[in-house]
Amino acid sequence: MASEQKLSYKSSLNNAQLDVYLTGDLTLYTTSRLQKYIFSKLQNISELNIDLDGVTSIDTAGAIYINCLKSTLLDKNISISLTCKDEKILKTLNDIKSVVVNKKIPQQQKASFLENLGEDVYLRYKKFLEFLTFFGQIVYGFFYTFKHIATLRYKEILFEINENAIKAFAIVGVTSFLVGVVTAYQSAYQLKIYGANIFIVDMLGISMFRELSPLLTAIVIAGRSGSAFTAQIGAMKITEELDAMRTMGFDPIAFLVLPRIIALMIMMPLLIFLSDVTSIFGGMIVAKLDLGISVSLFLDRFNEVIAAKHFFVGISKGPFFAFLIASIGVFRGMLVKDDTQSIGFNTTKSVVESIFAVIVCDAVFSIIYTNLGI
């Protein structure tokens, strides 16, 4: 029982001989005090007598300390003697001696910098290969599903569409609206200086349609759905649900991965469209209040200068972004190992990597469309 444990010691020192008489409990909570005391006396003694007769209880820590003390003192050529009549305490001391002698936890080897670097590079290379394998499985899954269209899991797809797109309408809409307001407000200030108020329409239309709306939507969805995919699939991996599915012949690619990817690919263009609408709406309000451009003037100008191609450029990025977010999210989920830390680690990685991949993909699109003259 962890009731108040007390250890007191009386000691007498004569002619380099230290006698310590202990009373109380020699346990986890009291040993370190005794250890410090004896250590402080070790310099100038050649003989140590420990009297354990007053000790009422001893535990592993106490017994191990006494045993360690014996071997340390032997090394220092200090003789030690124990006095103890209590059978139970003697038995504890003996039990521990028989176990501990010659059994030590081996030291862990520290790897060198080069070794760490090599291991790191190799692991990254292996992870990349794994992603390629996974990518191949998805592509195979796609073709297989199209060939056997009956195996397409409509119910799961619809479920994922509801979870990851329809429930995200509000957040995507509000975020885009605010970005529209902020962008318009900041540029309104600059445009006023030149008296070029009406160009707010061109600026907003092109930047929102072509770049900002798709990116914004992708970032919100990566944070919302990408992380959810990783956590869901990761938790299923830990509880061996994935293995159970495989043994039952339910291919996780068809049951879990494709529905998520297809759902996002279908819905991403729609979400981008929503983002287009709300962000331009936000800009329109600022144009009215701050620059005095009426709604009908705004819309007239919009109709005049913003070609439909800008809208389609933005929308066309949707499925690609969706594929990247969903496949990275699911892949990271599959990488989760059998421990809880791994879920957090992979979820973070999933969001960071999918946002990064989306931005890289956007840059590639930018180059392609510019070269095509669109």
Place this chain on the structure above:
Amino acid sequence: MKKIIEVKDLYTQFGDNVVHAGLNLHVNEGDIYGILGPSGCGKSTVLREMVMLQEFQKGKIEVLGYDVANISYDDAQKLRKSWGVLFQGGALFSSLNLYENIALPLQEYTDLDQKLISEIVSYKIDVVGLKQTDAFLYPSQISGGMRKKASLARALSLDPKLLFLDEPTSGLDPISARDFDRLILKLRDMLGLSIVMVSHDLKSIYDTLDRLAVIDDKVVVAEGKMNDVISMDIPFIQTFFKADI
């Protein structure tokens, strides 16, 4: 014989589902005490109530002299340091290796130096029958049996007087299960433990238990020494113990 756990008129309810209605039992010091009963009878629940993981509606549970329903924070902490709990799945901390798992309570609650802690951990690892080289493995890298042993070592790290085991042999192969039984008996004799366990494993029940309680239909239908309980004419006991093994 001193009682270290006493459960009086325990009443537990989850929503509309009454789990215990007036449950009584007591554990004596130095006993290996078993709680048995059909699935869903609330064996694990009563264990969770003893270790303050689960609240109950009425009745009283006293562990080591403390009333667990009315206990101050400090007393509760003191109580928690004086028992060890082995969970069914081990529940080792997956971000720490075995050494760190076992050393954690020592580092948190005592002022021992690292060298002594490492000696103690080394001893605990040995006492539960693991190899010293296993110390740096992580829970995800070891087998189910090793995980049980390692979490037993963690439960023992503060030298508790009382040990709670939730299905200690479930998920182990028969040989490991018998090893585990022997280990529990050895530890009881070596360290003077009192042990409370929930078990389904008939062999382990015969080999290890001193006293046991059988819970059926919300109450304890039988409690006492092994031989006395087996001869009682109660349906569950008859089907459970007379089953061929």
